[in-house]
Amino acid sequence: MSENETQVEVIILGSGTSSGVPMIGCHCEVCTSTDPRDQRTRPSIWVSMGEQRILVDTSPELRLQCVAHRIDHLDAVLYTHHHADHVLGLDDLRRYNWLTQDAVPCYANERTVQSLERMFSYAFEADPYSPHSRPNLVLRTIDSRPFRVGEQTIIPIPLIHGQLPVLGFRFGRFAYCTDCSLIPDESLALLEDLDVLVLDALRRTPHPAHFNLEQAVEMAHRIDARQTYFTHITHELGHAETNKALPDGMALAHDGLRLIV
Ligand SMILES: [Zn+2]
Ligand SMILES: [Zn+2]
Numbered sequence: 001m002s003e004n005e006t007q008v009e010v011i012i013l014g015s016g017t018s019s020g021v022p023m024i025g026c027h028c029e030v031c032t033s034t035d036p037r038d039q040r041t042r043p044s045i046w047v048s049m050g051e052q053r054i055l056v057d058t059s060p061e062l063r064l065q066c067v068a069h070r071i072d073h074l075d076a077v078l079y080t081h082h083h084a085d086h087v088l089g090l091d092d093l094r095r096y097n098w099l100t101q102d103a104v105p106c107y108a109n110e111r112t113v114q115s116l117e118r119m120f121s122y123a124f125e126a127d128p129y130s131p132h133s134r135p136n137l138v139l140r141t142i143d144s145r146p147f148r149v150g151e152q153t154i155i156p157i158p159l160i161h162g163q164l165p166v167l168g169f170r171f172g173r174f175a176y177c178t179d180c181s182l183i184p185d186e187s188l189a190l191l192e193d194l195d196v197l198v199l200d201a202l203r204r205t206p207h208p209a210h211f212n213l214e215q216a217v218e219m220a221h222r223i224d225a226r227q228t229y230f231t232h233i234t235h236e237l238g239h240a241e242t243n244k245a246l247p248d249g250m251a252l253a254h255d256g257l258r259l260i261v
């Protein structure tokens, strides 16, 4: 079976921006909404593809996300980039070390690998005094070439996030492109013929490092996946109200959204 025919199951673990929604100290309509879809943890997804169970990013709420959605097994972690909202849950990967009695392989580009080694130096430096209280991770550097996790091929999608080159990922006919303000033409070619796209759409107001909703809708039309979900959302966008005004085939993602692609 080719990768494009492999069924992919996805759970949006976190659909929120870096501050999460509700935000500390904000009592706006969305931050106080009783609609559970307005409660957004930091950005992460879980993907099941063939025999592989893959987490994209380790958000600060990793433990809560994995308990809530019964993520009992992990074969690999992929990192989009090193920003705090995408990496600060890394220590919680220890639990998967205990469950599998093995290291967790983590795939990231060179800049992200260097940042992870610096930010979480305790995890990567030998420490004879606390050998059991740190995550056991194997960092694998990737570039823009497709790579394999087990028997599955994953295609990195180079994206620009403000000035920073980051990665999206394509799994068969599903792609995840969070944290971007520009998608180069060569990357658009990698996003053809998608059933489902998850794309950054921060808020209505423009931002130097993220698509706002208007730009994301325009980009979604260009990419033309059958269905596009927007993620990395601030408190500016109430779920129900925003969804009503979106074009057919587009919707806001929400925490816990499950997709079969
Ligand atoms: Zn608010
Ligand atoms: Zn970022």
Ligand SMILES: [Zn+2]
Residues within 6 Å of the ligand: 017, 018, 043, 083, 085, 086, 179, 232
């Ligand atoms: Zn982010």
